[in-house]
Structure formats: structure tokens, C-alpha cells
Amino acid sequence: MSDMPWADVDPLPHLNGDLTSVLDSVRSLQRAWKEVVNANDAAFREARRRSLRRHAVETGIIERLYDVDWGVTEALVAEGLTADAVARASDGSVSEDVLDIIRSQYDALEFLCEAARQGREVSISLIRELHVALTRLQPTYTATGPNGIVFRATLHHGEWKTQPNHVTRSDGSRLEYTPPEHVAAQMDALVELHRSMEGVDPLVRAAWLHHRFVRIHPFEDGNGRVARCLTLLGLLKCDMAPLVVDRRERDRYLTCLDRANEGDLRPLIRFFAELEIVALRSELERPLTGAETTAAAGGALAVLGAGIERLRGLQAETGAAERARRVADLAGSVQERIETWLGDMAHQFDTMLKDGIDPQSFASVKSAAPPDERARYWRWQMIRAAQSVDFFANLHDGAWWTRLRLVALGQELRYLVFLQKVGRGETGVLALTVYAETLGRDASCQGPHQEADTVVVSTPTETVTWIYTDAPETHWENVEAVLDTTLAASLHKFTSGLG
Structure with missing residues (x-):
């Protein structure tokens, strides 16, 4: 295929195809999810922390920043982003430097959640803040000079790129990102178009923003991580769960982005919808009751009695x-x-x-x-x-x-x-x-x-x-x-x- 030159940010195209069913499924599951999480704040908070920890680990793996074994990942997600959690896992280790990067990415996600709670809209300043938060422990990035030599370059946090960049697609053709001199104008256009789409389905809107942002590639590095955060922001503001693109889905994720490069956004929307179903489903948890939390001090019979009362309560729930x-x-x-x-x-x-x-x-x-x-x-x-x-x-x-x-x-x-x-x-x-x-x-x-x-x-x-x-x-x-x-x-x- 021929090379694909950069292009102006374009509005959401008309979407033909079979998206109605999967988007309806998300809405149905969201209603069931709300019935549980609204009444169970403790469980909601813990399930949300697990989701954010998983995102913090996987977003760097997607970008090949580091590698973390699956068993270690599960330990970090379940127990917290600590060296003790890594030590208890049986199939790998993580350096303290990598743990620090993962923690900084988790902090960025907490910043994002707070932005969603405050109702902040996508803006140039928010995007720059996100980039700083996500990359603050990353001093350099891999760059390629005009002569083709690969070297480590200083990463300028929160600043638009000053050198052109591109990617080679799977077929050998070249996909050009927006040239540095046009980034500011294209980012302004992106934000304005996004604001004009308030009535669009949140997943459709998120997929559009994600792809168009990646197509601009405004930063020297970290663009994918910022794009995935922007996706989460849009979903969190609409009372949805933070979806996670993990290493097992990397190939499909990149394929969907490339299909969007060719003008078909539907695969990326469907991909995000399927991951949102997974995210909502994973947060369908019930917390321990206050009685169960305090019963541990009362011995075995107290714990069992509190557990029985909780089960009776679940069975007696309306419907x-x-x-x-x-x-x-x-x-x-x-x-x-x-x-x-x-x-x-x-x-x-x-x-x-x-x-x-x-x-x-x-x-x-x-x-x-x-x-x-x-x-x-x-x-x-x-x-x-x-x-x-x-x-x-x-x-x-x-x-x-x-x-x-x-x-x-x-x-x-x-x-x-x-x-x-x-x-x-x-x-x-x-x-x-x-x-x-x-x-x-x-x-x-x-x-x-x-x-x-x-x-x-x-x-x-x-x-x-x-x-x-x-x-x-x-x-x-x-x-x-x-x-x-x-x-x-x-x-x-x-x-x-x-x-």
C-alpha cells in the first residue's frame, strides 16, 4: 500500500454497520452495574482500585516500556503496587525503577478520576497535565535521527513535539503524524470538535477522540498512554468503568487503530465496547458488611455468624x-x-x-x-x-x-x-x-x-x-x-x- 500522509482532524463520520447490539449490551450491563455499585461504596472503591492498578501496569507493557510477568501483574492488581506483592508472586520479579514508573502511572489515573469527579472537560491544559503526570519518571525516549540512527533523546514533559514523527505499518507503508508546525492548531480543532459531540454515545465519542489524538501524535513520546487516559476520562464522566487494554489485546488494538486510519472507526468502537463490558462486569462486587469487618475480633463463631447474616441479606434482596x-x-x-x-x-x-x-x-x-x-x-x-x-x-x-x-x-x-x-x-x-x-x-x-x-x-x-x-x-x-x-x-x- 502507498504511504498515508498526515491529515486534518475530521469530525465523526457516519457509522454504518452492526454497532447497535454491542452498545445496547453495554447500556444494559451498566444499569445492572449501577444497581450494585451505588449501594456498595466500599466494594466499588476496591474494584475501581484494582481496575486502575491493572491499567497502570498494562499501559506501559502495551508501549514496550517494560515487561511484567502475568503472575506478578495479578499480584500487583490484587494486593497493591508494592515490592511485597512482587515478592509473594511466584513467577517473576520487577525492579524498583519499573515499580516507580507503574506507581506514577497509577497516580496519573487517580488524577484523572479526580478530574472526572470535578467534571473537567477535555482541554489543552488537561492533556498537557496528563502527559506530565504519566511521563514524569521517564527522562528520555527512543528517537531516530534523519540518518536513521537510533538514539536516546530528552523527553520534554507536557510540551508539543518539535520534530516530525511517523510509524511504519505492517504492510511496510509509512503513516505520517501531524507535522510539529501544525500540532497546536490541530489540537485546538480536536478539542473543539470533541466538545461539539456531547450528545454522541460515550464509547463512540471516546473511540473517535482516541484515534484522532493518536493520529496527531502531539508529543515526542507517551501519546498512546495519554490517549488511553483520555478514553477513561470520557467514560468515567458518564458513570462507566475504566476499561483496560492489556497485553493479550495489543495486536487487535493496533489493528483497530489502523482500520480507523483507513476510515473505518467501527472496529475500534466495538473493541472498546467489549472491553467496557469486561470492565463493568469486573466491578460487580459486594463489600463485606460492617458487622463482618468487626466480627474478626470476636473469634470464629462471630465471623461465621456475620457471614451468614450477609448471605441472608443477599438472598432477601428485592428481586x-x-x-x-x-x-x-x-x-x-x-x-x-x-x-x-x-x-x-x-x-x-x-x-x-x-x-x-x-x-x-x-x-x-x-x-x-x-x-x-x-x-x-x-x-x-x-x-x-x-x-x-x-x-x-x-x-x-x-x-x-x-x-x-x-x-x-x-x-x-x-x-x-x-x-x-x-x-x-x-x-x-x-x-x-x-x-x-x-x-x-x-x-x-x-x-x-x-x-x-x-x-x-x-x-x-x-x-x-x-x-x-x-x-x-x-x-x-x-x-x-x-x-x-x-x-x-x-x-x-x-x-x-x-x-
């Missing part, structure tokens, strides 16, 4: 029984569709493997649903899948699970699809997650204690979420897409180990 009934009906109907889909796949897999690979191979599908005791099987895998996409899985009665089992040449694939209630109590929210594992053919490892190898776990955009008022077919197209993508990845790992 809880109705939400529970409707979620169960919804999950049962969706599970039937999943069983049929996987059953068709299993039949085809069985035929293909028997004909071409192993006459003794077979494929089968099983499932279970509450109140069947088998609904409690796969608990560890259910929790792992829920944690992978950052939500609390309510497994009080188990979950609706469907398993595709594939055996060939002594190896086994277990592909598991879970329908799990989200949050403590009856929130009325249901999520689909996926987990796949393989068992090898090492004879020394066979038996009941043989350990399985994890091959696939849902990523944030490889999930589907329903509200109890949804119809079973509401998100079926998304379900098929998730099943097809994750099953293909599972089969790739499985078949790679056969030969």
Missing part, C-alpha cells in the same frame, strides 16, 4: 429470587445451543480423526447444570477462567458447563465452556468463559493424578455477557465467534502435539 430464576432459565437455554454446536463439531472431529489418524480416536460432549452435583466439577478451571477476564465467579450452586473431549494417539483435549453467574449475590449477570487443557501420552504420568497442561483460557474479548432480561439468542453470533476462535486455538495446540 433476587426473580433474577436467579431468569438467569437459570437463560443459562439453560444458552447451554442447549452450545451443546448442539459442540456436538456437531465432535461428530466431524470423530470422523476426520478415525479416517485419517487413529481408528481408536473418539470425540464426545458432556454437560451439567445446577442443581446437579456435577455442576460443581471443574471448579478450579472455572475460577481460573473468571480470573483471566477479571470477574468474581459466583459458584455457590456450581455453573453450567459443557465439555468437548477429544482423544487421539493417546492424547486428550478437554475443551470446556462455562456459563457463570457474575458477582456475589444475584446480580442478574451471566458470563461465558472458555478453558482448554491437554493431557499428554507420557506413560509415567498416566493415572488419576496426571497433571493437565493449560492451552487456552478466555481473554477479555473472548467472553460473552448477558443480563437476565436478555433472550437466549441475543448474543448467539458472538458466542459462535468465541467458540470458533478458542476451539481453533485449542485444536492447534492439540494437533501440534500429535506428530
Whole structure:
């Protein structure tokens, strides 16, 4: 493809396509989210801190500023941005310098939350302040001179760039950002156009601002981090949760931005909408009651008594029984569709493997649903899948699970699809997650204690979420897409180990 020259900031184009469904899903989940977080300030604050800590870690990884192992990231998110949290993680370490950068990025996010609470609008001064806050511990950046030599240059915090910059796209063409002499005027135009879009859906408006800001690239470095903060500001001002673009979604994120460069903003809007669903879902938490918080000093019986009272309160909530009934009906109907889909796949897999690979191979599908005791099987895998996409899985009665089992040449694939209630109590929210594992053919490892190898776990955009008022077919197209993508990845790992 030919090079793409810089262009003036343009207003939001007309959006054709299938965005209505995903944006409606966000609004429905936001209503359920508000019912919980408005009445539970302690839980809301802790869930929000977790979201901001995750953003603080991942935003630098997206930009290749540093690398942090996944286990360490989970410890930092759950426990706080401390060296002690890193020390308790089992699979990596983080230098104090990197921790300081992450903390400074977290401080910038807290500044952003305060700006949202104060009702501050996007402005030139706010954008400059954000850049200073995000990059204050970054003295230099990687620059390329006119002769192509790469060197470390001084980063000027909060100041517009003075040298032209560009990026090479995946096809080898060059995408030019706004030249330095036009940055001030283009940023003024960006802010004015953004202000004129107050009636636009918050996610559409956020995606437009995000892309147009990146297209200008007004700073020497840190533009992506500022753009993601501006996205959060717009969402927070509209009572939405701070979405997180993590390392698993980096490739899709960059692809969506490039599609926007070519004039199609819809993929980026859909991407942000899916991440917002994940963010809202992750904050559906319930706090400990005051009695539970103080009961610890009273010993074991006091703790148990306070916990029982909390559970009674959750069960007695207005509408809880109705939400529970409707979620169960919804999950049962969706599970039937999943069983049929996987059953068709299993039949085809069985035929293909028997004909071409192993006459003794077979494929089968099983499932279970509450109140069947088998609904409690796969608990560890259910929790792992829920944690992978950052939500609390309510497994009080188990979950609706469907398993595709594939055996060939002594190896086994277990592909598991879970329908799990989200949050403590009856929130009325249901999520689909996926987990796949393989068992090898090492004879020394066979038996009941043989350990399985994890091959696939849902990523944030490889999930589907329903509200109890949804119809079973509401998100079926998304379900098929998730099943097809994750099953293909599972089969790739499985078949790679056969030969």
C-alpha cells in the first residue's frame, strides 16, 4: 500500500454497520452495574482500585516500556503496587525503577478520576497535565535521527513535539503524524470538535477522540498512554468503568487503530465496547458488611455468624429470587445451543480423526447444570477462567458447563465452556468463559493424578455477557465467534502435539 500522509482532524463520520447490539449490551450491563455499585461504596472503591492498578501496569507493557510477568501483574492488581506483592508472586520479579514508573502511572489515573469527579472537560491544559503526570519518571525516549540512527533523546514533559514523527505499518507503508508546525492548531480543532459531540454515545465519542489524538501524535513520546487516559476520562464522566487494554489485546488494538486510519472507526468502537463490558462486569462486587469487618475480633463463631447474616441479606434482596430464576432459565437455554454446536463439531472431529489418524480416536460432549452435583466439577478451571477476564465467579450452586473431549494417539483435549453467574449475590449477570487443557501420552504420568497442561483460557474479548432480561439468542453470533476462535486455538495446540 502507498504511504498515508498526515491529515486534518475530521469530525465523526457516519457509522454504518452492526454497532447497535454491542452498545445496547453495554447500556444494559451498566444499569445492572449501577444497581450494585451505588449501594456498595466500599466494594466499588476496591474494584475501581484494582481496575486502575491493572491499567497502570498494562499501559506501559502495551508501549514496550517494560515487561511484567502475568503472575506478578495479578499480584500487583490484587494486593497493591508494592515490592511485597512482587515478592509473594511466584513467577517473576520487577525492579524498583519499573515499580516507580507503574506507581506514577497509577497516580496519573487517580488524577484523572479526580478530574472526572470535578467534571473537567477535555482541554489543552488537561492533556498537557496528563502527559506530565504519566511521563514524569521517564527522562528520555527512543528517537531516530534523519540518518536513521537510533538514539536516546530528552523527553520534554507536557510540551508539543518539535520534530516530525511517523510509524511504519505492517504492510511496510509509512503513516505520517501531524507535522510539529501544525500540532497546536490541530489540537485546538480536536478539542473543539470533541466538545461539539456531547450528545454522541460515550464509547463512540471516546473511540473517535482516541484515534484522532493518536493520529496527531502531539508529543515526542507517551501519546498512546495519554490517549488511553483520555478514553477513561470520557467514560468515567458518564458513570462507566475504566476499561483496560492489556497485553493479550495489543495486536487487535493496533489493528483497530489502523482500520480507523483507513476510515473505518467501527472496529475500534466495538473493541472498546467489549472491553467496557469486561470492565463493568469486573466491578460487580459486594463489600463485606460492617458487622463482618468487626466480627474478626470476636473469634470464629462471630465471623461465621456475620457471614451468614450477609448471605441472608443477599438472598432477601428485592428481586433476587426473580433474577436467579431468569438467569437459570437463560443459562439453560444458552447451554442447549452450545451443546448442539459442540456436538456437531465432535461428530466431524470423530470422523476426520478415525479416517485419517487413529481408528481408536473418539470425540464426545458432556454437560451439567445446577442443581446437579456435577455442576460443581471443574471448579478450579472455572475460577481460573473468571480470573483471566477479571470477574468474581459466583459458584455457590456450581455453573453450567459443557465439555468437548477429544482423544487421539493417546492424547486428550478437554475443551470446556462455562456459563457463570457474575458477582456475589444475584446480580442478574451471566458470563461465558472458555478453558482448554491437554493431557499428554507420557506413560509415567498416566493415572488419576496426571497433571493437565493449560492451552487456552478466555481473554477479555473472548467472553460473552448477558443480563437476565436478555433472550437466549441475543448474543448467539458472538458466542459462535468465541467458540470458533478458542476451539481453533485449542485444536492447534492439540494437533501440534500429535506428530
